[in-house]
Amino acid sequence: MIxxxxxxxAAACLLGLGFVAQQHAAYDEPLGEMLRLHLLLDLIRKPLWLCGVGAMVGGQILGALVLQRADIARVEPLLATNLIFALGAAAVVYKERLGWAEWLGAVLVSGGVAVFLAFGQPHGGDAPAPGSPVWLSVLVVLMAAAALVMVALRLDLQTKAMLLAAAAGMLYGLQDALTRGSLLTLARGPHALAVTWQPYMVAVVAVVGILLNQSAFDAAPLRISLPATTAAEPITGIVLGVVIFSEHLRVDPGALTGEILGLIALVAGIVVLGRSPFLAKSERNPAESRDPECR
Structure with missing residues (x-):
């Protein structure tokens, strides 16, 4: 367990550092590149963004290692602490001390994770049976993410960034679930994995999730574009863990109360940390031009 x-x-640390680097690079892109593959083609030429992606991939690899030995409902809350590491990285970069709000957010996030794990005691979980409708759960998540994107296109820039980030978080949660499914299938042999659709779907979901996340980073500072991703990923992953893999959480009244309070504290902490002025330091000078025709 330890x-x-x-x-x-460690996975959350790499994810947080990766998000900070990616956002610094993506925020310099014209708004007209949002939701276009050309945005990724531009970013791939930036060493800072590549370093950020490298850190994120490292975090995902460590996350996959954890998913191989633990249930999604136990892993997702840990990964949600990536915002704490992002905040710490921003504080080091700008050489400023953390205030009471940052400490409060850190306590809420870490405390929420501890409370959820202590009361929920997530356990169990097996690879879904060949005839089980896993695709239905995947379709529901994809449709929900698509709906957020469609709504985002009609709203102001900051709200658009939050909704795109939330859609990216949902896809990251789906990616975690598909990764766990692929790892459980791999236990039956490489051939069993090769003939299933899940590992191929992981790649597709990962690319779309990155595009949505970079579009959110392009639209707004980290304090606006990251918290929604950080909140949506664990919630989506936990729900999918229970639905797809039959993972079990304690359901007696006391445990349910603790689990709900833990998740509320987790989301509240993410919101508090997301409003930190350290995460706003990447916000550019209003005098700078950002392709006015695309506003």
Missing amino acids: STVLIGL
Whole structure:
């Protein structure tokens, strides 16, 4: 259990550092590049963005290692602490001390994770049977993410960034679930994995999730574009873990109360940290031009 927590926190650290680097690079892109593959083609030429992607991939690899040995409902809350590491990285970069709001957010996030794990005690979970409608759960998540994107296109820039980030978070949660499914299938042999659709779907979901996330980073500062991703991923992953893999959480009244309070504290902490002025430092000078025709 301790090694699982440590690896999960290491994964969250790499994810947080990766998000900070990616947002610094993506925020310089014209708004007209949002939701276009050309945005990724531009970003891939930037060393800072590539370093950020490298850190994120490293975090995802560690996350996959944890998912191989623990349930999604146990891993997702740990990965949600990536915003704490992003905040710490921003504080180091700008050489400023953390205030009471940052400490409050950190306590809420880490405390929410601890409370959820202590009361929920997530356990169990098996690879879905060949005839089980896994695709239906995947379709529901994809449709929900698509609906957020469609709504975002009609709204102001900051709201658009939050909705795109939330859609990206949902896809990241789906990616975690598909990764766990692929790892459980791999236990039956490489051939069993090769003939299933899940590992191929992981690649597709990952690319679309990155595009949505970079579009959110392009639209707004980190304090606006990251918290929604960080909140949506664990919630989506936990729900899919229960629905697809039959993972179990304690459901007696006391446990349910603790689980709900833990998740509320987790989301509240993410919101508090997301409003930190450190995460706003990447917001550019209003005098700078951002392709006015695309506003």
